[in-house]
Amino acid sequence: MRVLHTSDWHVGRTFHGRDLLHEQEAVLGGLADLVSDERVDVVAVSGDLYDRAVPSGDAVQLCERVLSRIRAAGARIVITPGNHDSAPRIGVFGAFAEHGGLHLRTTIADLHRPVVLPDEHGPVALYGIPFLEPEPAKHALGVPRARGHEGVLTEAMRRVRADLAGRPGTRSVVLAHAFVTGGASSDSERTIAVGGVETVGADVFGGVDYVALGHLHGPQRLADGLRYSGSPLAYSFSEARQRKSVWLVDLDHGGLAGVERRDLPTPRELATVSGKLAELLVDPVHAPLEDRFLSVELTDRVRPKDALRELQKRFPHAVHVEWRPEGGRPAGMTYAERLGGRTDAEIACCFVDDCRGEPPTGSEERLLARAFAAVAVERRA
Structure with a gap:
């Protein structure tokens, strides 16, 4: 059996205010071609299908088109929610979707009940562990003394291994959404350190054939x-080299x-550049950057007005x-020290400077x- 492991689609996410739906569909739609070309049997999406718990209508429609193309290409699909998703919203109509080859594993009660698919060697069990918020999850799992993400995932994997032990000869894949010790993070992930330490030891996931x-957001x-x-697109400039x-x-x-x-594929590359505004606007060496998402560091002595608008020309x-x-900001007294003994007008001028x-x-x-003067009149009124 061949499984395509993907995650963190974050459909509906913006990039510094820019809509990414076009870029997301360009990349995710291509997964259907990969499924067909590489004879993929199952596509496993390990959390964060959407970027928010209540996705926009456009984001939902994009996902529907992408998932339909993947299914039409011949692959079954298994999805679990991440820390950005709403598990109840993703899981709605899951029993109906399963008959069409879309398997939604969104509840704690189902994490040890696998999707079992056969190949020429026998059964393969795919277990979907939804993102587990430690505080509610430890009570739902019946382990009130569990601490942090490692505690609840340890119990989740204990249940998975117990179920697998009753299926001799069955190969196994686990989908999980977690920060495993040794992984390298980037700037675009939302912290999951709620209710305890966010990292989980790799040994928690022992005893199965593959953990997706x-x-x-970086492949590793x-x-x-x-x-x-990792994510299919870069969602921060820290991912520009991934x-x-x-x-x-x-x-x-x-x-x-x-x-x-x-x-x-990369629909639009990311780049960073540094220099004075006037030079950046005319220097021909920067021509290759004109079609990229760009982060600019301006080194002008005086802060340029409407710099982003000028750059976008x-x-x-x-x-x-x-x-x-x-050369950096001028050294000397702190900002608070420079305000001592000054009038409101002098403080405002100092702030502008x-x-x-x-x-x-x-x-x-x-x-x-x-x-x-107008404020003084209001105070006296």
Whole structure:
């Protein structure tokens, strides 16, 4: 049996305010071609199908189109929710969907009840462990003394292994959404450190043939049978150098036979650049950046006005700007120390100077003076 391991689709996510639905459909729709070309039997989605608990109508429709294409290409689909998803919303109509080849494992009660699919070597059991919030999960699992994510996942895996022990000769795949010790994080993951320590030891997942992990957005191997597929697109500039991909997992009569990586296309690359605004707008060396999502660090001594809007005239996909003046900010007294003994008007002027690197102009000073005078009148009224 061949399993395609993917996760963290985050359908409906924006990138610094930019809608990504077009890019997401371009990549995720291509999974159907991969299913057909690589003769994939099962697609396992290990959490965070959506980016939020209540996804938009457009996000739901995109998922429906992608999942329908994958199913039409011949693969069964197993999905578990992550920390971004709403398990009840994903799991709705699960009993009906299962007859069409879409298996939704969204409840704690079902985590030890696998999706069992046959191949020429016998049965393969796919267990879906939904993301477990430690506090409610420990009571639902009957282990009130369990601590953090490791405690509740330890009990979840105990139940999985107990069920598997009653299925001799059955090979096994576990879908789980967790931060396993040794994994490398990026800036786009939401912390799961609620109710205790967020990390989980790799040994918790022992005793099964393959663990398809979700949550961390970079593809990585913690062991042959313990891997993160990562997200299909980059969701932060810290992921600019990652090669987004999926894992193709082969199971033979003895269990895990091999894992191969397949890189995914990049609809729009990410880049960062640093320099003065005027130079960035004309320097021909930056021409390759004009079609990329761009994060810009401006080094002008004075903070440029409307910098992002100006940059977007040349770089339409510039989405993030930081001002870091060349040579750094002036040293000396702290901001609080510089305010001591000053009038409101002087403090306002100091604030303008601190924010943009130059004091207010004469017209700006007069505007501030009128504003403070109006406030004084209101106080006396």
